[in-house]
Amino acid sequence: MADTIPNPESEGPSGGWGSVKSIARIYGDTRPPAAVVETLARQNKPGGFMCVACAWPKPVNYHPFEFCENGAKATLSDLTSARCTPDFFHDHSVEELRTWKDYDLEQTGRLTHPLRYDAGTDRYVEVTWEEAFEKIGVTLKVLPRESVVFYSSGHAGLEASYLYALLARVYGNNNLPQSSNMCHETTSVGLNKVIGSPVGTIVWDDLEKADAFFFFGQNPGSNSPRFLHPLQEAKKRGARIVTFNPVVEQGLVSFVNPQSPVDMLTGHETQISDEYLQVQAGGDIAGILGLCKVVVEADDKAVAAGAARVIDVDFINEHTTGLETFISLVRQTSWAEIERESGLTEPAIRRAGEIYIASERVIGVYGMGLTQHSQGALNVAMVVNLLLLRGNIGREGAGCCPVRGHSNVQGQRTVGIAEKTKLIPMDKLKQLFDFDPPMKDGTTIVDAVKGLMAGEIKAFISLGGNLVRAVPEQKEMERAWAAQELTVVVSTKLNRSHLFPAKNAYILPCLSRTEDDTQATGSQAVSTEDSFSHISGSIGKRTPASKHLKSELAIVTGIAKATLEHNPKLKWDEWEGDYSLVRQLIEFTYPKDFKHYNDRLFQPGGFYRGNDAHERLWNTEEKKAVFTTPKQLNALSFADADGRFRLITMRSNDQFNTTIYGYSDRFRGIEGTRDVVLMSKSDIDANGLVEGQVVKLVSDFGDGLRRELGGLTVRAHNLPNGTICAYYPEANVLNAIDHHDELSKTPASKAIPVRIEV
Numbered sequence: 001m002a003d004t005i006p007n008p009e010s011e012g013p014s015g016g017w018g019s020v021k022s023i024a025r026i027y028g029d030t031r032p033p034a035a036v037v038e039t040l041a042r043q044n045k046p047g048g049f050m051c052v053a054c055a056w057p058k059p060v061n062y063h064p065f066e067f068c069e070n071g072a073k074a075t076l077s078d079l080t081s082a083r084c085t086p087d088f089f090h091d092h093s094v095e096e097l098r099t100w101k102d103y104d105l106e107q108t109g110r111l112t113h114p115l116r117y118d119a120g121t122d123r124y125v126e127v128t129w130e131e132a133f134e135k136i137g138v139t140l141k142v143l144p145r146e147s148v149v150f151y152s153s154g155h156a157g158l159e160a161s162y163l164y165a166l167l168a169r170v171y172g173n174n175n176l177p178q179s180s181n182m183c184h185e186t187t188s189v190g191l192n193k194v195i196g197s198p199v200g201t202i203v204w205d206d207l208e209k210a211d212a213f214f215f216f217g218q219n220p221g222s223n224s225p226r227f228l229h230p231l232q233e234a235k236k237r238g239a240r241i242v243t244f245n246p247v248v249e250q251g252l253v254s255f256v257n258p259q260s261p262v263d264m265l266t267g268h269e270t271q272i273s274d275e276y277l278q279v280q281a282g283g284d285i286a287g288i289l290g291l292c293k294v295v296v297e298a299d300d301k302a303v304a305a306g307a308a309r310v311i312d313v314d315f316i317n318e319h320t321t322g323l324e325t326f327i328s329l330v331r332q333t334s335w336a337e338i339e340r341e342s343g344l345t346e347p348a349i350r351r352a353g354e355i356y357i358a359s360e361r362v363i364g365v366y367g368m369g370l371t372q373h374s375q376g377a378l379n380v381a382m383v384v385n386l387l388l389l390r391g392n393i394g395r396e397g398a399g400c401c402p403v404r405g406h407s408n409v410q411g412q413r414t415v416g417i418a419e420k421t422k423l424i425p426m427d428k429l430k431q432l433f434d435f436d437p438p439m440k441d442g443t444t445i446v447d448a449v450k451g452l453m454a455g456e457i458k459a460f461i462s463l464g465g466n467l468v469r470a471v472p473e474q475k476e477m478e479r480a481w482a483a484q485e486l487t488v489v490v491s492t493k494l495n496r497s498h499l500f501p502a503k504n505a506y507i508l509p510c511l512s513r514t515e516d517d518t519q520a521t522g523s524q525a526v527s528t529e530d531s532f533s534h535i536s537g538s539i540g541k542r543t544p545a546s547k548h549l550k551s552e553l554a555i556v557t558g559i560a561k562a563t564l565e566h567n568p569k570l571k572w573d574e575w576e577g578d579y580s581l582v583r584q585l586i587e588f589t590y591p592k593d594f595k596h597y598n599d600r601l602f603q604p605g606g607f608y609r610g611n612d613a614h615e616r617l618w619n620t621e622e623k624k625a626v627f628t629t630p631k632q633l634n635a636l637s638f639a640d641a642d643g644r645f646r647l648i649t650m651r652s653n654d655q656f657n658t659t660i661y662g663y664s665d666r667f668r669g670i671e672g673t674r675d676v677v678l679m680s681k682s683d684i685d686a687n688g689l690v691e692g693q694v695v696k697l698v699s700d701f702g703d704g705l706r707r708e709l710g711g712l713t714v715r716a717h718n719l720p721n722g723t724i725c726a727y728y729p730e731a732n733v734l735n736a737i738d739h740h741d742e743l744s745k746t747p748a749s750k751a752i753p754v755r756i757e758v
């Protein structure tokens with residue numbers, strides 16, 4: 001057992017009464033109608049609706065309330081009684097709204113009417129759907145095809161997403177970047193490179209059989225709280241948990257199950273992590289190399305003693321390539337180098353390594369703490385190296401578990417929202433719809449932002465999201481966004497991306513997944529894919545927030561009809577009237593993944609679309625799983641220098657990305673403000689600062705551009721020296737667009753080089 005982890009800042013364990021209070025506060029704030037409990041009870045169950053927040057899987061044997069603090073907040077915020085109407089926009093100019101905080105924009109409530117920007121009055125005004133679609137179509141028709149981007153955030157269901165990708169391709173490009181370009185693109189590209197799977201390899205049963213979980217840079221307590229239930233169960237049966245994270249995250253320390261009356265009454269806490277390694281930001285490559293060194297040393301001893309091998313020799317011989325060069329680097333690298341680059345001690349890494357060796361079945365879990373770095377793909381490859389050493393992929397109770405963000409972010413990629421043409425069965429599309437699909441790769445988010453800044457991108461359609469607020473280079477992005485010919489944002493709530501309108505700008509308000517979606521043939525279901533590649537149907541029952549809302553699918557078909565030339569194979573009206581026809585198209589396009597799609601839509605726990613790596617079939621170039629020899633020992637693109645810090649941009653449990661529900665980060669003990677910079681006490685002292693002092697962070701990327709964020713109060717926090725934290729999205733102004741994962745171009749949001757100015 002690890003020493004007790006000092007976490008004086010936290011208000012107590014994650015889950016528990018704190019989470020109930022925190023949900024109740026949103027409930028109070030957002031005043032949902034009385035049937036809200038009934039709605040929450042239907043969340044994530046067969047025949048119910050699938051959570052609008054994250055992509056954590058839905059178990060077959062669900063709890064009475066299969067939702068968490070995070071999901072409940074997202075649902076309640078969709079069910080708010082507050083309405084953001086044309087009258088509101090009459091009262092507030094866009095210039096004025098730009099001075100509002102993200103939280104205040106969110107509080108205006110659900111958007112109710114389609115809106116058009118009127119430059120003369122600097123206001124959004126009501127517009128009919130017919131006029132909006134027609135004007136959007138007119139503008140799109142004359143623009144060069146390459147200059148238009150079709151962005152999506154991972155909310156929309158598989159049906160709308162499939163048609164959205166089709167719209168872009170028939171229009172004439174593959175410019176289909178997605179929020180995962182800022183998130184798990186490192187997985188889509190990096191994991192795919194080494195095991196031939198762009199997604200995680202485990203399923204629910206594996207969670208129940210694992211002997212150990214190794215967490216790298218993923219924070220289940222805030223970001224996927226339903227994960228804490230299987231973790232709690234795992235602890236009860238004696239599984240071990242090891243965490244690599246610079247920040248002591250409460251959900252990885254202890255948990256009181258808010259779904260368990262006994263736990264709630266007795267305050268019974270489950271200790272989560274057996275070992276908590278506060279690696280410095282960007283230090284995981286060295287840290288994991290250290291774990292591998294422990295394994296290799298133990299294996300050498302076993303060989304010398306004629307004992308059973310520690311590495312899985314049979315698996316490695318049959319299934320992998322690259323072990324020798326990797327192992328020789330492991331042997332060459334000294335513990336002194338590992339300690340320096342990871343910020344961890346050899347004994348701490350040894351204790352974690354011993355747990356790895358002692359555990360028959362291990363799951364490697366990771367999130368943004370690994371993916372959002374300059375060498376994010378190398379981080380991911382290192383987790384795979386560790387797992388491969390003992391055959392921990394493609395075996396019961398073992399595997400690789402990247403935890404996805406948005407509820408359908410993985411699924412949107414599965415059904416064609418992708419900028420890379422090699423991922424798309426273009427021949428099938430040609431056959432189905434009788435057109436010549438564009439064969440040139442489309443743009444990633446990084447390239448789209450650069451294209452915007454260069455004036456090459458003229459129009460952005462956004463199916464959800466808040467791109468202007470979510471990307472690096474925010475100040476420049478706001479200017480470039482507004483300089484376009486056309487912006488169309490399909491949204492449920494007002495956000496900052498709406499406040500930099502292009503010459504022609506539209507806000508198109510859509511239904512939430514909790515709401516009834518009635519079309520020509522009756523009430524429609526949609527579907528989503530979770531982090532374990534299971535697909536579940538979802539039916540909303542709530543009365544829509546406004547009678548003027550359209551479903552995301554109907555908005556896509558509306559734009560398509562107004563923009564594309566007539567083609568009898570494109571039956572937008574029929575598809576809009578009956579979503580099961582779209583599911584048939586998806587099944588035809590992706591027969592292996594979506595067999596009997598309509599029949600299996602409501603299978604409890606969702607239906608599994610399979611994963612070759614789970615079966616030890618490796619779709620890599622080498623047709624094997626690949627050991628990667630790291631070319632450097634940290635995940636950074638810059639060297640340490642005096643006064644330079646590695647800035648982590650962090651999320652609280654009181655936000656969902658750019659949506660800020662409140663100012664209570666209770667797990668970290670930060671209340672009433674987000675304008676803080678967290679530092680270790682010794683860094684505060686060493687830099688001549690005092691707690692409570694207000695400072696400015698300045699980008700130290702080295703390209704000569706001045707990027708700064710002021711007004712941040714210094715707070716002492718339990719952190720490794722050299723690593724500091726500030727909140728995302730506020731801190732996005734500090735990141736440079738060229739600071740991204742080398743392989744996948746995912747912005748490096750977790751170790752931004754900065755200096756502190758007073």
Ligand SMILES: Nc1nc2c(c(=O)[nH]1)N[C@H]1C(S)=C(S)[C@@H](COP(=O)(O)OP(=O)(O)OC[C@H]3O[C@@H](n4cnc5c(=O)[nH]c(N)nc54)[C@H](O)[C@@H]3O)O[C@H]1N2
Binds near residue numbers: 279406651654656657
């Ligand atoms: N409540 C809530 N839930 C969410 C979201 C939200 O904003 N709020 N967002 C959703 C989305 S889109 C996503 S992608 C997921 C994100 O969920 P996560 O993947 O958990 O993302 P983060 O919280 O950004 O970062 C995860 C952890 O990485 C740690 N970390 C930072 N740098 C490093 C490093 O160099 N090494 C290591 N080992 N750790 C590091 C941070 O301290 C943090 O605890 O959550 C989803 N769920």
Ligand SMILES: Nc1nc2c(c(=O)[nH]1)N[C@H]1C(S)=C(S)[C@@H](COP(=O)(O)OP(=O)(O)OC[C@H]3O[C@@H](n4cnc5c(=O)[nH]c(N)nc54)[C@H](O)[C@@H]3O)O[C@H]1N2
Binds near residue numbers: 152182463490492
């Ligand atoms: N510095 C820094 N930057 C980051 C990150 C980080 O950790 N640090 N994380 C990155 C990550 S992981 C991600 S995923 C991106 C997120 O980037 P985005 O996905 O673009 O942003 P969100 O904040 O999730 O989008 C919120 C908006 O979506 C709309 N919305 C909500 N529900 C629905 C719906 O059902 N349908 C539609 N059409 N719209 C809806 C609402 O209008 C809301 O304002 O940000 C990235 N940026």
Ligand SMILES: [Mo]
Binds near residue numbers: 180182184404405406
């Ligand atoms: Mo994400």
